[in-house]
Amino acid sequence: MRKRRYYRPPRLAAWLLNRILPDGGWQTPLGDFEEYYNDVAAYAGEGRARLWYWGQVLNVLPRKLCHSAFWGVIMFANYLKVAFRNLAKRKGYAVVNISGLAIGMACCILILLWVRDELSYDRGHERADHLYRVVQDIQFSDHQTTWAITHGPLAPALQEAFPEIINTARFTGSGRRFKYNEQSFQERGAYADQGLFEMFTFSFIKGDPTRRSWNRLLLSFPKRWRLNFSATRIPSER
């Protein structure tokens, strides 16, 4: 055989072709391709050969993808079939196995939801990283409980004792009856410190949370109140 120049097929196309073809048994056709590429390059120029090589690769690519997708689905269907046959064959075992897995997963999901809920407590406020809740452990004669309820003077006392405490807010909640003109409402409400709106992020329908003068009465209106007051001016302070 006479010696002639060796033309290397385009690297990327050759690599693609190598990836597309399954292992084993395809080395010979690849050799054929390379030799044919050299033939074309020698007689019709390297550009033409390149075009041919790329054409071959791009021609086979969509078919290869379809093929592997098709057989992937077929194989998956077969796995399913085998799985169901096995389940049907050993029913007791299947029930124990699947119910165990289901209970385990359900527990896991419930725990996850609970933990997420616990961790999200009061985290929706703007400065949530600065917020701490003070709780107390109450020792009874026979048991111990933890309450989020503490004594009123604790807040100023703590702030005095610990300079790293920037602000405090106290909060005591109970229902109140409100009267406005001739209308009266039983509403849930709460007494709170000035600090509450400095520390926590609440949206106000009316009024300015940064104002210092509203410590006489705060009204945080529920949505349904707006209907009642639609004709009148909403009092921000009294």
Added chain:
Amino acid sequence: MRLLTRAEEFILLAVWRLQDDAYSIPIRKQISEITGRNWSLGAVYMPLERLVKKGYLDSYLSETTPERGGRHKRIYRLTREGKHALIEIREVEQAMWAGIPQFSLEIS
């Protein structure tokens, strides 16, 4: 006899003629030259595979050569059945042509 397609017949003949050099590239080249059409490599691979399956051809791998990127050639050989098939085709073809007088072949 088992009927062969035209492509299979041509390839068998090419393999017979090329002897020790009978692998896909020269087979394609020879058939393309004789028929005057550009046969693709795929058009050669498929019949080759079928012929191997039918038992008319068998194949072996050659030594690796550097000009093919160090890859083997798959070289095909006619089996006895392959040779018989070709001879049979020839006989059948001659028999089919036998009754046709020479002058009617001229295109009027």
